[in-house]
Amino acid sequence: MKPVTRIHSRTAVLTDENIDTDRIIPARFLTTTTREGLGKLCFNDWRYLPDGSDNPAFPLNQPEARGCSILVAGRNFGCGSSREHAPWALLDYGIQAVLCSEIADIFRNNSLKNGLLAIVVSAAEHRWLLEHPGVELSIDVRGQVITLPDGGHIRFELEPFARHCLLEGVDQLGFLLQHADDVAAFEARYEAAA
């Protein structure tokens, strides 16, 4: 994994609440056995018209939303299915951070493990971000702060271990593998007691 330290972009906004992972990537595309190339399927049924052309009503198809790598989404983004294909698709599409007042647990976990910054902000900050699409933000992972164009700041929490892995560009499996002896000791104790 590449380290994720700072993201600088204008925001694209999807105001809908409860955008579920089926909307991020419909189930019929989950027959894939790889994680690559899912960006073209991201938001598929919302993004394209039946003839395959871009749906002009999809907010991320607007010219001003093109190329934005920070997504501000309505409350409870990523609810529903645990499919990791959702963060894979968003990353491949070009989204590197999702800002929301509440993010579904499994989606948030999956995102952080793939270098997609899933960041929870306060309800008031969220409302402001939803009302100001296209605002230029700079997200500092180390400092856990988002800088606004006027110099204002939004502070955010990030699970410390996930933050460490993002900054170092390491995945969490390595850490678990380092604890193989602890796992074996636990297992011996645990299975003897059963």
Next chain:
Amino acid sequence: MTAARTLFEKIWDAHLVAPESADTPAILYVDLHLVHEVTSPQAFDVLRARGLKLRRPDRTLATLDHSTPTLPVGADGERPYANPEAKAQVAQLETNCREFGVDLHGWDSSDRGIVHVIGPELGATRPGMTIVCGDSHTSTHGAFGALAFGIGTTEVGHVMATQCLLQRKPKTLAIHVDGELPKGVGAKDLILHIIGQIGVDGGTGHVIEYRGAAIAKLSMEERMTVCNMSIEAGARAGLIAPDDTTFAWLEGRPQAPRGEAWDRAVARWRTLKTDDGAHYDRELRIDAAAVKPTVTYGTHPGMAIAMDTPVPAARNAVEQRALDYMHSRAGQPMQGTPVDVVFVGSCTNSRLSDLREAASVLRGRRVADGVRMLVVPGSEAVRRDAEREGLHEVFTAAGAEWRVPGCSMCIAMNGDLAQPGQLVVSTSNRNFEGRQGKGARTVLASPATAAASAVAGAIADPREYTNQEQAA
């Protein structure tokens, strides 16, 4: 004296390889890892790329359910897969299980079925365990007093390689369901009612423990239906303390302990309940007597109401869009809405008792003209039991299709789907836009409501379709 603990805390504490610190999450040991074809291939690839073994094949149980066709092998001897990718995905799991020594309950197994149906059936799901799967409906297994939750594919790889997960301790939410469910009202109505009350994100960050008189009276199948949909309230997991109902259901199952080991296990399982005075982060109460046959009217499971109650007005543009998508009208009840397709199945409602419930309505009746009804048993075992009772004949005589086990139209990735605009009354768990086919409109309901709606050709109250001779 140790402090009073909740059921969740007891299971959590018993599985800590290392507790959490400010810098690192807890390392949590996983007793049982359930695997299916959709969320595992990329995790097996990680093992290969790093030269790792699958650490505990004996704690891993795999099956085929999501991409599998529910029509039998054709005249050409081929299974009618929706597309070559689905076929390749199934073949990939077969290859992966062979290579890594995992027990696959595949096409040639008499146990194959939806992963959350077969785990309990086999007795692989037992009280006090930690159970994970790359599938959000893993919460189903919480019905047995197991801490069970869905994970992503990266974490599937973690469990394969280390039998552990890195986890921050979730919060706890107690939902006390007081009183008694009215006659003709079931577990699906109850959980839809609960999600309608607390919202589609009402459980985020929490493990729910369902408790109270109405929960204690539920059968194991009903408890699975309730816990299954915990994720639809955003919860990490749902839990119900094990009791005599649980033990009676598990005894004699293939992987359940036997003899003295069984007695010892039951003695241990009896301690798996929340201590008096233990603290939950949140608690709320639900009055079971107030629950009616409940359905959804919008595009997430929190948009649920009693079918005879007027659909509430949209509070914002997003809700209005949901009503428009569903063609639901504020002020009108859902009851009476014309139906195109009825689906009985999924990890929520595909067990024998669910099929009996649907069959009891359909016996001696016909699916209305123009309505397509699909009945998909949750497993080969359910299929065998149902056929032994002749339920399949009740379904086919009524004009419904009786299929081969699988997830089918719940996730609609195997070719079983509804057409754009069609209204589906479905016993599954998600009514998201397009979930059952692009443009399809899903109304979640109980098996009884689904069957009654199939007969009426419109959303109908199953209490009006009770067969008197069976009530005795």
